Amino acid sequence: MKTRPSLPWPLILALGALALVRPLLRILDARTGFDSPTSLPLIVTLVISAVWVAAVALSRTARPVLTLVLAGLAYAVFSILLSGLLSPLLDGELRGPLATPIAIVPVLTINAAWGLVTGVLALLVQRGALQRA
Incomplete structure:
Protein backbone atom coordinates (compact mmCIF):
# COMPACT_ATOMS: atom_id res chain seq x y z
CA MET A 1 0.00 0.00 0.00
CA LYS A 2 1.45 3.32 -1.06
CA THR A 3 1.07 6.31 1.16
CA ARG A 4 0.88 9.74 -0.34
CA PRO A 5 3.35 12.32 0.88
CA SER A 6 1.85 14.76 3.32
CA LEU A 7 0.99 18.23 2.12
CA PRO A 8 3.36 21.08 3.00
CA TRP A 9 0.84 23.00 5.14
CA PRO A 10 3.30 25.68 6.33
CA LEU A 11 4.17 26.43 2.68
CA ILE A 12 0.50 26.43 1.64
CA LEU A 13 -0.47 28.86 4.39
CA ALA A 14 2.58 31.06 3.81
CA LEU A 15 1.86 31.34 0.09
CA GLY A 16 -1.79 32.10 0.80
CA ALA A 17 -0.75 34.80 3.26
CA LEU A 18 1.77 36.24 0.80
CA ALA A 19 -1.04 36.89 -1.66
CA LEU A 20 -2.66 39.22 0.91
CA VAL A 21 -0.30 41.81 -0.55
CA ARG A 22 -2.95 42.30 -3.26
CA PHE A 34 -2.03 57.55 -4.23
CA ASP A 35 -2.75 57.30 -7.93
CA SER A 36 -1.12 53.97 -8.72
CA PRO A 37 -0.91 52.70 -12.28
CA THR A 38 -3.92 50.70 -13.44
CA SER A 39 -1.55 47.85 -14.28
CA LEU A 40 -0.34 47.51 -10.66
CA PRO A 41 -2.84 44.79 -9.62
CA LEU A 42 -1.89 42.71 -12.66
CA ILE A 43 1.83 43.19 -12.01
CA VAL A 44 1.43 42.25 -8.34
CA THR A 45 -0.60 39.17 -9.29
CA LEU A 46 2.07 38.08 -11.78
CA VAL A 47 4.84 38.57 -9.21
CA ILE A 48 2.92 36.59 -6.59
CA SER A 49 2.25 33.87 -9.18
CA ALA A 50 5.95 33.70 -10.04
CA VAL A 51 6.84 33.40 -6.35
CA TRP A 52 4.25 30.64 -5.90
CA VAL A 53 5.56 28.70 -8.90
CA LEU A 68 -1.12 25.62 -5.08
CA VAL A 69 -4.86 25.01 -5.38
CA LEU A 70 -4.89 24.87 -1.58
CA ALA A 71 -2.72 28.02 -1.43
CA GLY A 72 -5.28 29.77 -3.64
CA LEU A 73 -8.08 28.60 -1.35
CA ALA A 74 -6.10 29.69 1.72
CA TYR A 75 -5.68 33.13 0.17
CA ALA A 76 -9.42 33.28 -0.57
CA VAL A 77 -10.29 32.45 3.03
CA PHE A 78 -7.68 34.89 4.37
CA SER A 79 -8.92 37.69 2.11
CA ILE A 80 -12.56 37.07 3.07
CA LEU A 81 -11.59 37.21 6.76
CA LEU A 82 -9.44 40.31 6.20
CA SER A 83 -12.35 42.01 4.47
CA GLY A 84 -14.63 41.08 7.36
CA LEU A 85 -12.19 42.49 9.89
CA LEU A 86 -11.10 45.65 8.10
CA SER A 87 -14.23 46.83 6.28
CA PRO A 88 -16.12 47.77 9.48
CA LEU A 89 -13.04 49.63 10.73
CA LEU A 90 -12.24 51.42 7.48
CA ASP A 91 -15.70 51.85 5.95
CA GLY A 92 -17.90 51.83 9.02
CA GLU A 93 -19.85 48.81 7.78
CA LEU A 94 -19.31 45.22 6.77
CA ARG A 95 -18.50 44.91 3.08
CA GLY A 96 -17.21 42.18 0.83
CA PRO A 97 -18.11 38.51 0.65
CA LEU A 98 -19.24 38.22 4.27
CA ALA A 99 -21.77 40.99 3.67
CA THR A 100 -22.86 39.32 0.44
CA PRO A 101 -22.47 35.59 1.12
CA ILE A 102 -23.34 34.61 -2.45
CA LEU A 108 -13.14 30.54 -3.62
CA THR A 109 -13.54 29.33 -7.21
CA ILE A 110 -11.48 32.10 -8.81
CA ASN A 111 -8.63 31.69 -6.34
CA ALA A 112 -8.68 27.89 -6.62
CA ALA A 113 -8.40 28.39 -10.39
CA TRP A 114 -5.45 30.76 -9.83
CA GLY A 115 -3.82 28.03 -7.75
CA LEU A 116 -4.59 25.44 -10.43
CA VAL A 117 -2.91 27.49 -13.17
CA THR A 118 0.16 28.22 -11.05
CA GLY A 119 0.24 24.60 -9.87
CA VAL A 120 0.33 23.32 -13.44
CA LEU A 121 3.14 25.79 -14.20
CA ALA A 122 5.05 24.60 -11.12
CA LEU A 123 4.60 20.99 -12.23
CA LEU A 124 5.94 21.84 -15.69
CA VAL A 125 8.93 23.61 -14.13
CA GLN A 126 9.59 20.60 -11.88
CA ARG A 127 9.40 18.18 -14.80
CA GLY A 128 11.67 20.36 -16.90
CA ALA A 129 14.20 20.59 -14.08
CA LEU A 130 14.11 16.82 -13.53
CA GLN A 131 14.63 16.11 -17.22
CA ARG A 132 17.69 18.36 -17.29
CA ALA A 133 19.18 16.81 -14.15
Whole structure:
Protein backbone atom coordinates (compact mmCIF):
# COMPACT_ATOMS: atom_id res chain seq x y z
CA MET A 1 0.00 0.00 0.00
CA LYS A 2 1.45 3.32 -1.06
CA THR A 3 1.07 6.31 1.16
CA ARG A 4 0.88 9.74 -0.34
CA PRO A 5 3.35 12.32 0.88
CA SER A 6 1.85 14.76 3.32
CA LEU A 7 0.99 18.23 2.12
CA PRO A 8 3.36 21.08 3.00
CA TRP A 9 0.84 23.00 5.14
CA PRO A 10 3.30 25.68 6.33
CA LEU A 11 4.17 26.43 2.68
CA ILE A 12 0.50 26.43 1.64
CA LEU A 13 -0.47 28.86 4.39
CA ALA A 14 2.58 31.06 3.81
CA LEU A 15 1.86 31.34 0.09
CA GLY A 16 -1.79 32.10 0.80
CA ALA A 17 -0.75 34.80 3.26
CA LEU A 18 1.77 36.24 0.80
CA ALA A 19 -1.04 36.89 -1.66
CA LEU A 20 -2.66 39.22 0.91
CA VAL A 21 -0.30 41.81 -0.55
CA ARG A 22 -2.95 42.30 -3.26
CA PRO A 23 -5.84 43.50 -1.07
CA LEU A 24 -3.50 45.33 1.29
CA LEU A 25 -2.07 47.34 -1.61
CA ARG A 26 -5.61 48.09 -2.78
CA ILE A 27 -6.52 49.32 0.72
CA LEU A 28 -3.38 51.44 0.94
CA ASP A 29 -4.07 52.87 -2.50
CA ALA A 30 -7.63 53.81 -1.54
CA ARG A 31 -6.66 55.24 1.86
CA THR A 32 -3.67 57.30 0.77
CA GLY A 33 -5.19 58.62 -2.42
CA PHE A 34 -2.03 57.55 -4.23
CA ASP A 35 -2.75 57.30 -7.93
CA SER A 36 -1.12 53.97 -8.72
CA PRO A 37 -0.91 52.70 -12.28
CA THR A 38 -3.92 50.70 -13.44
CA SER A 39 -1.55 47.85 -14.28
CA LEU A 40 -0.34 47.51 -10.66
CA PRO A 41 -2.84 44.79 -9.62
CA LEU A 42 -1.89 42.71 -12.66
CA ILE A 43 1.83 43.19 -12.01
CA VAL A 44 1.43 42.25 -8.34
CA THR A 45 -0.60 39.17 -9.29
CA LEU A 46 2.07 38.08 -11.78
CA VAL A 47 4.84 38.57 -9.21
CA ILE A 48 2.92 36.59 -6.59
CA SER A 49 2.25 33.87 -9.18
CA ALA A 50 5.95 33.70 -10.04
CA VAL A 51 6.84 33.40 -6.35
CA TRP A 52 4.25 30.64 -5.90
CA VAL A 53 5.56 28.70 -8.90
CA ALA A 54 9.20 29.14 -7.87
CA ALA A 55 8.59 28.24 -4.22
CA VAL A 56 6.71 25.06 -5.05
CA ALA A 57 8.90 24.00 -7.98
CA LEU A 58 12.20 24.65 -6.22
CA SER A 59 11.08 22.95 -3.02
CA ARG A 60 10.24 19.89 -5.14
CA THR A 61 6.86 19.60 -3.50
CA ALA A 62 5.41 16.18 -4.29
CA ARG A 63 1.99 17.46 -5.32
CA PRO A 64 2.50 20.96 -6.75
CA VAL A 65 -0.94 21.33 -8.32
CA LEU A 66 -2.83 20.38 -5.16
CA THR A 67 -0.44 22.48 -3.06
CA LEU A 68 -1.12 25.62 -5.08
CA VAL A 69 -4.86 25.01 -5.38
CA LEU A 70 -4.89 24.87 -1.58
CA ALA A 71 -2.72 28.02 -1.43
CA GLY A 72 -5.28 29.77 -3.64
CA LEU A 73 -8.08 28.60 -1.35
CA ALA A 74 -6.10 29.69 1.72
CA TYR A 75 -5.68 33.13 0.17
CA ALA A 76 -9.42 33.28 -0.57
CA VAL A 77 -10.29 32.45 3.03
CA PHE A 78 -7.68 34.89 4.37
CA SER A 79 -8.92 37.69 2.11
CA ILE A 80 -12.56 37.07 3.07
CA LEU A 81 -11.59 37.21 6.76
CA LEU A 82 -9.44 40.31 6.20
CA SER A 83 -12.35 42.01 4.47
CA GLY A 84 -14.63 41.08 7.36
CA LEU A 85 -12.19 42.49 9.89
CA LEU A 86 -11.10 45.65 8.10
CA SER A 87 -14.23 46.83 6.28
CA PRO A 88 -16.12 47.77 9.48
CA LEU A 89 -13.04 49.63 10.73
CA LEU A 90 -12.24 51.42 7.48
CA ASP A 91 -15.70 51.85 5.95
CA GLY A 92 -17.90 51.83 9.02
CA GLU A 93 -19.85 48.81 7.78
CA LEU A 94 -19.31 45.22 6.77
CA ARG A 95 -18.50 44.91 3.08
CA GLY A 96 -17.21 42.18 0.83
CA PRO A 97 -18.11 38.51 0.65
CA LEU A 98 -19.24 38.22 4.27
CA ALA A 99 -21.77 40.99 3.67
CA THR A 100 -22.86 39.32 0.44
CA PRO A 101 -22.47 35.59 1.12
CA ILE A 102 -23.34 34.61 -2.45
CA ALA A 103 -19.94 36.10 -3.38
CA ILE A 104 -18.04 33.57 -1.25
CA VAL A 105 -18.30 30.73 -3.78
CA PRO A 106 -16.95 32.82 -6.70
CA VAL A 107 -14.08 34.10 -4.54
CA LEU A 108 -13.14 30.54 -3.62
CA THR A 109 -13.54 29.33 -7.21
CA ILE A 110 -11.48 32.10 -8.81
CA ASN A 111 -8.63 31.69 -6.34
CA ALA A 112 -8.68 27.89 -6.62
CA ALA A 113 -8.40 28.39 -10.39
CA TRP A 114 -5.45 30.76 -9.83
CA GLY A 115 -3.82 28.03 -7.75
CA LEU A 116 -4.59 25.44 -10.43
CA VAL A 117 -2.91 27.49 -13.17
CA THR A 118 0.16 28.22 -11.05
CA GLY A 119 0.24 24.60 -9.87
CA VAL A 120 0.33 23.32 -13.44
CA LEU A 121 3.14 25.79 -14.20
CA ALA A 122 5.05 24.60 -11.12
CA LEU A 123 4.60 20.99 -12.23
CA LEU A 124 5.94 21.84 -15.69
CA VAL A 125 8.93 23.61 -14.13
CA GLN A 126 9.59 20.60 -11.88
CA ARG A 127 9.40 18.18 -14.80
CA GLY A 128 11.67 20.36 -16.90
CA ALA A 129 14.20 20.59 -14.08
CA LEU A 130 14.11 16.82 -13.53
CA GLN A 131 14.63 16.11 -17.22
CA ARG A 132 17.69 18.36 -17.29
CA ALA A 133 19.18 16.81 -14.15
